[in-house]
Amino acid sequence: MSQQLGIILLIDVVAAIEANTLEGNTYLFDNMKLQGSEGLGTGKLISAINGTSYCDGSQANEQVLNWLPYGVGSLPPTLPKSFLSDKSKNSDLKVLEEIQALTDRLTGANADKQNISSVVQELQKISKAVGVKTQVQSKKSNVNQDIGHLGQKIMDVTGNLVTEVDGKIPEINSLNPIITNITGEAVDKNVIYPAAYGSPDMVTDGWYWAASIDTSRPGTYAYTMHIQLYKLSRENGAWAWVPVDFTHDAYIKISNDPKKNGFTNAGIGYLPIPKA
Structure with missing residues (x-):
């Protein structure tokens, strides 16, 4: 059956900006752990994509990736973006x-x-x-x-507005990361087809990245997420969020098995009906 695969991109924004790298500051999760995904909770996620095919080898069902980025220490994602x-x-x-x-x-x-x-x-x-x-x-x-x-x-992590003290800002709630593009091997080889989609969902701010997958080509492929973080900086006497761009690689592992009947574990067809 078709699978909506959700990938959570969790970034320690403050640490990543301070170190000027996403290495060691990025944590990836998906909902396919029981299906073979590897590296959950690390920056090296390999997402398992279990495709199915008909007897002639053609793709039977579409598998879809959805990426959702969040920041460590940011406001809870369940709050509306407003x-x-x-x-x-x-x-x-x-x-x-x-x-x-x-x-x-x-x-x-x-x-x-x-x-x-x-x-x-x-x-x-x-x-x-x-x-x-x-x-x-x-x-x-x-x-x-x-x-x-x-x-x-500017708001702190508890949801309260903060005040400037002696020209400095105390602990803040960083803006959530934004994925600006998906590129890399899997895109170049036409294995995944990514695009930004609009949604009325206030939690995802109305935009998110998704991709359909060609599961007729088994193998492990890399893809690159282009990620924009925001650094709070004092510019011309005022506080501003300055964009800082990074990239981060992750992987998909595609398998392809013949489509089968979930009740009989055999090929597709009618369910066996016992004789009266």
């Missing part, structure tokens, strides 16, 4: 409410007789809740752009 944008927008609304409340206390009929020092302290307290807005730097033009329509702010 979580950070929503959090950033809500923080702005909260700050406006607090400023309005402070204005009312200072100008209303029952205005508090606060001195300048106390007002400054109140404003400093409010500013800490604003968070730090970031942009993404274009790889080609070095132009910074907002993430989404309203931009996003």
Whole structure:
């Protein structure tokens, strides 16, 4: 039968950027361990692709690969991709409410007789809740752009916005890795046919890489994932995510067996019906 093979690409983003390599910072998993996949949990995954063929050798069923990249220490993948944008927008609304409340206390009929020092302290307290807005730097033009329509702010791994302290940012939630292309031996030999697909699924951000496989050609083939990570950097007085490109190799191991009846373990055909 057709098999949807999911491959999880898990990357320690902070460690990979610091070391400038994915070696030792990449962990791959798939859902075919019981079918013969090797190297699960390491950077050298060999995914088992069990194809089937008809008696004439032609491919009987299509096998499909799906790649999903995630970052170690990033927000849980079960959260919708709009979580950070929503959090950033809500923080702005909260700050406006607090400023309005402070204005009312200072100008209303029952205005508090606060001195300048106390007002400054109140404003400093409010500013800490604003968070730090970031942009993404274009790889080609070095132009910074907002993430989404309203931009996003820096968040820690617990889902709270962080504040800049002495020009530095504490522990952050890194942006998830992005697969930008699939190339390599398996593609060059027309064994797999990869493409980026659109999806309404908010967890995958609407885009993911998938590939159909020609299982009529047994063997082990390498393929290369082109991966883009993002490094948080201070550019022209503002914080921006700067893209850093890497590549990483993995493998598929294709087998091809005659299609058989799952009940009788024999060739395809009608099920045996006992005589009355």
